[in-house]
Amino acid sequence: MPLPLYLLALAVFVMGTSEFMLAGLVPAVATDLDVSIGAAGLLTSAFAVGMVVGAPLMAAFARRWPPRSTLLLCLLVFAGCHVAGALTPDFSILLATRAVSAVATAGFLAVALSTATALVPPDRKGRALSILLSGTTIATVAGVPAGALLGDALGWRATFWAIALLCLPAALGVILGIPNGRRSPGHGTPTLRAELGALTSPRLILAMLLGAMINGGTFAVLTFLAPIVTETAELADGWVPVVLVVFGVGSFLGVTIAGRLSDRRPGLVLAVGGPLLLAGWVVLALAASSPVLLIAMVLVQGMLSFGVGSTLIARVLYAATDAPTMAGSYATAALNIGAVVGPVLGAIVLADGRPPTAPIWVAGMLVTIALALIGATGFPRDRPVAHAAR
Known part of the structure; x- marks a missing residue:
């Protein structure tokens, strides 16, 4: 895989840390800004709303912009929003900075996904996606826990300052690894209207819907994981x-694992991983009071949710091959529609006075609906992708 892919993954790590870090900071933010746990959890939804709206808008505006300049601009806006968030004493302002930083993140990811898929052969889109998403998963391994520890020691605002500082090496990676040639659609490249028309494809809509549902379940649990652990x-x-x-x-x-299978055997990943994911949410909800079982199931569900979810998002990229400059934004939107719906549903069930495990049942419901759609439609219908001749 080309080196620029890994440099893009570095920037995705920084943005992923920001997106996920609130999972460990929700109680502290709620206490400091005098809002409820459910309201503080909506900061995650605000970020996701900005991602859903920003992905197609930024991709459309940036179709002809130089990739490196676009990526650097997005990083600058992203860093500025975190500085503002660290300084504000007002929850509504913090909410607004999360939405704006998400638009910048959406623009970055939309361009990064289009750049990544252009750097690899047509049959390696899933593998390229897995490398980019590894930046997000490493964020959950290292960045998010480090942010939680920093927030616990110095306050949640210190975590926002740290994110802003981490944008500096990420920007350096973009400068060193991404060419700045002006993007100019050539002969045979679809118009923006034609690329937007791809959204009428039932195959693309279904892939986006399924990816959103699986990711929604993941975010419903991850956003409110701290109360599950402590309460x-x-x-x-x-x-x-x-x-x-x-x-x-x-x-x-x-x-x-899914990155090595999703290009050629997506049906196998979904047929095996989907039911296991559903069963895992049920087990986690029932066993969350046991620390040992909770930790074990969190490991399993992290693997299953991202394995199944990334496979579905790879199918979005394949289904959007007629929209080469917008495909990345469609994949980004699918990921974050789920990230909007999941925390909102989790906040709703918690507002009714239900126990902290209630969002886990929301995840199970979303996965159940997704599996029913897969069974009813026979998704994915795509044949396994053969490796290009070398």
Whole structure:
């Protein structure tokens, strides 16, 4: 795989740390800004809303922009939002900075995904996606727990400052690894109208919907994992980053394994991983009061949720081959539609006074619907992709 892919993954690591870090900071933010746990959890949804809206908009505007300049601009806006978030005493302002930083993240990922798939042969899109997503999973292994520890020691604002500083080496990686040639659609390249028309494809819509559902379940649990650890399992606050590390290790294993299978055997990944993912959410909900079982199942669910989810997002890229400059934004939107819906549903069930494990049942419901759709449609119908001749 080309070196620029790994440099892009470095920047995705920084952005992934920001996106996921609130899983360990929700209680501290709620206390400091005098809002409920459910309201603080909506910071994750605000980020995801910005991602859903920003991905297609930024991809459309940046079709002809130089990739390196676009990526650097997105990183600069992203860093500025975190500085503003670290300084504000107002929850509504913090909410707004999360949404704007998400638009910048969406623009970055949309361009990064299009750049990544252009760097590899047509039959390696799933593998390229897994490398980019490894930046996110490593964020859950190292960045998010480190952010939780830093927030516990110095306050949640210190974590926002750290994210802003981490943008510097990420920007250096973009400068060194990504060419800055002006992108100019050539002969045979679809118009923007034609690329947007790809969204009428039932195959693309289905792939996006399924990816959103699986990711929604993951975010429903991950956003409210801290209360599950401290209240249901009755572990000390210091265990929250440990459990996040375990989830991150599982998610890294999931995207790594699925990345080697999703190009040629997506049906196998979904047929085996989907039912196991559903069963795992049920077991986790029932066994969360046992610290040992909780940690074990968090590892398993991290692996299954990211393995199944990344396979479905790879199918979005394959289904959007007629939209070469917009495909990355469609994949980004699919990921983050789920990241909007999951935490919102989790906050709703928690607002009714249900126990901290209630979001896990939300995850199980979303996976159940996704599996029913897969069974009813026979998705994926794509034949295994043969490796290009060398």
